[in-house]
Amino acid sequence: MTMAHTHQAPYPRPKRRGRRRPRGTLWLPIALFAAGVIAAGSWVAYILWPRWPAADLTVDAPSLPITVNGVNFNIPPAAIRNKVQRKPGTQERVDLVFLWPSLTPPDPAVKPGPAASSHAIDRIFVTVSAYGNTLPPLERFNTIYPRYLDSSLSTTPDGLTLRPFRKGTPYQGEDIIYDDRNPGRFMVRCTQDAATGTTIGMCLFERRIEQADLTARFPRAWLSDWSTVSERLETLIRQLRGSHR
Template identity: 30%
Template sequence: MTAYAHHSPQRAAGLTTVVRARLNRPPPPLPRADGALLKAAGAILLVAAAATAYALYGHRLTTAPVTQFQPARVGEVSLLVPQDLAGAEHEDSERVVGMTRLRLDWPSFGPVTAQSRRKLLVTLSPPDKVNEPATQLSVYARFLTPTVWSNPGGLVVRGFRKGSPYEGDELYVSVPDGRGFAARCPVNTGPAPLDELCRVTFRHRGLDVNIRFPRAVIADWELMVGGVRRTIDGMMR
């Protein structure tokens, strides 16, 4: 009993040392075959992740269109016109020197695409006195009928007399005097003419701006005019 009691603390200390050594011992290395298998699985996962990322984003990166610009000068105003707003290439030969034409999607004011339901045809030209609001209204006034009726969008409508240069059109003007907006539209005789083009011309920052637009959007004339103004502002240099 005495010898056993004498040696038990030493045995306990030795056992503790062995346990500690085993706890701190690093795990045994994986067999070579298992390690190779894990490496192969990791490589497969990396390749799969790369393929997924390319499928989701690679196409966008490689095919995203780069906006190109073309310089233009209209009167005293210099412009930098996005190519995709300037119309198709086959229309270049129809451009008049000193003018710039734009084709805008409605209502986004972006490029016209195959999905565009309506479009705005905009012509920018040097300022001309005949396009000043007061001059336009004085010319129209000589041919208007006395009948006046209201239209959505806060506009009033006047007809033109038969035999006048504007027979077959109606004049849509903003109140009270038409200086904010005055557009001529074909007389609406049924559903089909709704997509016939109205015409409005106004002055903006040294340019005469003519817009041809579908009659169906005339109630949104303030949105249309404001959007075209902002588009032009973005092109000025």
């Protein structure tokens, strides 16, 4: 007897299900991106949103404590030439102007007219800034200036020593004028008056105050009474330093 073989279909294998990512993982980068967009939008809105400007300091306010390169100064607001600098705290430089010889701040409502001569100028301009890589004035006088000075030497009618700089040097057209007895106390570098009288000679007085440099600019004609100029400059420095002397 022949046995019939019946072909039985194999049982279907169960399909393997792939691992599904947790839904929370898919939303994570989307949430981070959205948070970044919101943060950027908030920052732009903050920058562009109109705000009332802070009230300006009045020029008759008390002296401002201002620090330049770690050196403290007390400066009257009315003497500060640039409005943006009329604030207390640390600043890179401060540009000032004072009436001469009173050393009081000028009235901002009164604008100076054109000066017909150097004697008509009644203001001295002062800058306080970090000294950077420059040498102190007296060290410059002893080591840098001699390379550019002319060999001639003369004495001014008011008793100062004058040495002109040579032509073709960085200081061409200028003179170094100083008190031979004490150059460190009074020494200025001055441009020369034009022969036509159209250009007024100006002098630069420099003083190193710790880590800051004070530079005063005034007409060369004032040197006819240079001892008074020297005394008033020392007074001005004491005023600016205040209790920090």
